[in-house]
Amino acid sequence: MMLKSFKNRIIRLIRRNGASLFPVGRLIKISPDFVVGKYVNINIPNTDIDVLIEDNVIFKEFCSILIFSKGRLKIEKNVFFNNYCSINCLFEIKIGQNTIIGEGVKIYDHNHSYDIIPVLKIYPDKFSLGSVFIGENCWIGSNVTILKGVTIGDNVIIGANNLIHKSIPSNTIIKSGASIIIDYI
Structure with missing residues (x-):
C-alpha cells in the first residue's frame, strides 16, 4: 500500500511540473x-524493464529518460543531471x-544497425547494443555524448563537447578539443 501511494505521489509530482511519465512496471x-x-x-x-534510482538523484529541467523493453x-x-540531459536505454546504463x-x-547504449554492401542501408528499427557504465565520482562536462559499449572508470573528468566512443580508465581527465587526450590525476 505504501509503495502504491509513493508511486502515485511521483506521478502527481511529475505531472505538476509539466513532465510526463508513461506506465511503470513492477521492477x-x-x-x-x-x-x-x-x-x-x-x-x-x-x-519488462529494470530501473533503480537511488537517494538524492536530481534531474533539472527539460531532461529526457527513455527506456525500452528489456532495458536496465x-x-x-x-x-546530478543538469538541464537538457538525455538517457536512451535499450540495453543497460549504470x-x-x-x-x-x-x-x-x-x-546512448545502442546504435542503428546498417549494411554497406551493395549500398548503404540504415535500419531504423534494428540496433546494435552495448552497455554504458559510468563510474563513481565523475564529472561529465556540458554537451558530451557517450556512446554504446563505453566504460568510464571512477574519478574521471570529461571536458565539454567531447564524443566518448572508447572506454576511459579511472583517475583520468579527458580534455575538450581535438581527439581524446588523457591526463592522469
Missing part, C-alpha cells in the same frame, strides 16, 4: 529523494554515485 525502484525539475520526460513504454537503468545515490552530469549530455 522499478525509485527513492523518495528523487528530484525532478520542470518538463522532465520519463518514458517507460513497457513493463541504474542511477546510484547523489547523481551511473555511479557522486557523479555530476553537465548540461546537454546525451547517453
